[in-house]
């Protein structure tokens with residue numbers, strides 16, 4: 001191996017990076033691997049060996065650079081370029097019809113198309129890319145200022161270190177822990193006599209708040225990306241087209257979304273997921289409904305803290321019936 005000259009090594013390194021990122025996208029964002037885990041690991045090992053021989057050829061976006069070594073002493077603060085807004089809530093059918101009426105009042109008698117997305121019960125994150133390379137990732141924080149958790153986010157395989165196009169943009173999404181990973185983690189903690197996490201959301205938040213990226217890397221975290229911010233040079237007309245672009249760029253986008261041209265369709269979608277959600281491999285706590293047209297989103301604008309063009313329908317908390325002093329109350 002040592003007599004491999006630099007040019008050959010460099011060509012092989014670039015080829016391996018392309019292949020590894022391609023298979024990573026197939027596996028983690030499209031859930032359709034073409035090679036076995038062993039073959040994938042072999043590619044990474046070969047790249048690692050070449051980078052060990054030619055350390056000056058290592059770049060931050062190399063697949064071998066996902067898990068940093070040095071634990072941080074603290075997280076830096078990050079001011080979000082565009083604030084990470086809140087979502088208005090809807091708790092029942094009437095709230096949804098009110099939302100629909102308010103939207104139609106403002107956009108007049110135009111056709112309105114709604115996109116319905118599963119509301120992933122995780123931790124909101126913001127990812128910043130420059131010329132297609134992942135440079136910074138942060139928690140939502142209070143919406144204006146979050147914490148720089150780039151080192152931990154780099155360990156999440158579904159977050160691309162390099163996009164399929166050299167775009168400069170910011171995206172928002174949810175980091176979460178799949179239920180099976182949560183149950184496995186709590187089982188290990190129980191065996192070690194450690195405190196258990198209450199739910200997958202808390203374990204995802206706790207994992208991303210670790211100062212040592214090796215711990216985050218061991219936690220099988222995942223992401224769904226759901227919004228584009230700050231995009232130069234690419235023209236998209238609707239939220240649906242934006243989500244298709246995000247998938248094209250290499251992000252993991254939830255495939256359960258549906259569009260409807262009236263609120264009755266939205267309500268039927270929500271009702272279909274009340275039961276089905278137990279079968280999902282991750283927790284959701286509702287459905288997010290968004291006006292699809294960016295033009296209409298523009299017309300609708302924002303209240304002080306949330307968009308007028310979106311609402312979160314929250315599922316009722318699991319009915320916990322407790323009997324107090326003989327009276328039945330549901331909490």
Ligand SMILES: CC(C)(C)c1nc(N2CCN(c3ncccn3)CC2)c2cc(C(N)=O)c(N)nc2n1
Pocket residue numbers: 084085086087117118119120121122124140172174226227288290307310
């Ligand atoms: C971009 C907008 C504002 C429309 C938006 N905002 C969201 N959220 C805001 C409030 N968030 C929040 N988090 C903590 C405290 C207060 N608000 C948490 C994310 C969305 C969350 C999900 C999801 N969870 O699956 C989703 N599919 N789409 C979202 N879309």
